[in-house]
Amino acid sequence: MAEETCALCHGTGWTIVEKDGLSGAQRCNCALEERSAALLRRARIPSNYRQDHFDNFSDRGSADLRTIQGMLLRYCQDFPAGEPPGLLLIGEPGSGKTHLAVAVLHRLLEQGHECVFVDYQNLLERIRAGYDPLSGESPRAAYEEALEAEVLLLDDLGAHRVTDWVEDTVTSIITYRCNERKPVIATTNLPDAEMGGTLIERLPDGAPARYDIKTSLVEKIGMRARSRLFEMCRIIRMPRVGDYRVAARR
Ligand SMILES: Nc1ncnc2c1ncn2[C@@H]1O[C@H](COP(=O)(O)OP(=O)(O)OP(=O)(O)O)[C@@H](O)[C@H]1O
Ligand SMILES: [Mg+2]
Ligand SMILES: [Zn+2]
Numbered sequence: 001m002a003e004e005t006c007a008l009c010h011g012t013g014w015t016i017v018e019k020d021g022l023s024g025a026q027r028c029n030c031a032l033e034e035r036s037a038a039l040l041r042r043a044r045i046p047s048n049y050r051q052d053h054f055d056n057f058s059d060r061g062s063a064d065l066r067t068i069q070g071m072l073l074r075y076c077q078d079f080p081a082g083e084p085p086g087l088l089l090i091g092e093p094g095s096g097k098t099h100l101a102v103a104v105l106h107r108l109l110e111q112g113h114e115c116v117f118v119d120y121q122n123l124l125e126r127i128r129a130g131y132d133p134l135s136g137e138s139p140r141a142a143y144e145e146a147l148e149a150e151v152l153l154l155d156d157l158g159a160h161r162v163t164d165w166v167e168d169t170v171t172s173i174i175t176y177r178c179n180e181r182k183p184v185i186a187t188t189n190l191p192d193a194e195m196g197g198t199l200i201e202r203l204p205d206g207a208p209a210r211y212d213i214k215t216s217l218v219e220k221i222g223m224r225a226r227s228r229l230f231e232m233c234r235i236i237r238m239p240r241v242g243d244y245r246v247a248a249r250r
Helices: 029-043 063-078 097-110 120-130 141-148 164-179 217-221 223-232 244-249
Strands: 014-019 022-027 086-090 115-119 151-155 184-188 200-202 211-213 233-237
Touching: 022 029, 029 097, 029 115, 063 097, 063 233, 086 097, 086 223, 097 115, 097 151, 097 184, 115 120, 115 141, 120 141, 120 151, 120 164, 141 164, 164 217, 164 223, 184 223, 184 233, 217 223, 223 233
Parallel strands: 086 184, 086 233, 115 151, 151 184
Antiparallel strands: 014 022, 200 211
């Protein structure tokens, strides 16, 4: 605890600074660090992403990845002033979307912003369980957190079976946050036709007559949620760098 260790403020969280002959109180660094640490705990970043930062993200020799990284660093510097307020990272599995989104989250947490990581699939399950009186969680807690968190990281958007309920739920979360100008940082590997994402892809086995029809973002979250998401987010299309997980194993 800082209360016992900080020699600068003797645990008060404040230091006295002299400026132009006047003395005033200033928040001690230890208090800021403690705030960041508390925010980090509450952000609930899953353990397999906890090490994801900008400084361990490789550009893999890709100029596009370097550009994206630079853009995201500026986004963090300008936060919360930038426009539009959110980010949507679209790209193939293993291209580094979650790594970059979590790197942004770590920066924003260090800057003192309240951020929450949620896995899309898990969020929907928790919201549904919120309606179940037998679940331990207070009713609607997960839903309210998704609405009210200062910054919401929605990881793997669209990775859930589509139902009317899912579409309505994601639309209401995104609409609310859009109306309140609360940033959403989302990742998805679903293609978006207007973003140049391909909806039809040849299967890797090379059989020329067989095609894999990919489900699009619109089909999974609905037109209204997609439209608002595009309005409130900078769209970042990841380059086709291949799956890092596969490359790392070689
Ligand atoms: N450019 C990179 N430099 C360093 N590590 C990377 C890079 N890209 C990906 N990784 C690592 O590879 C793994 C997969 O990356 P990540 O989870 O970010 O992929 P993703 O694009 O979110 O994939 P998915 O669509 O499957 O969720 C992670 O462990 C991540 O840290
Ligand atoms: Mg991911
Ligand atoms: Zn102190």
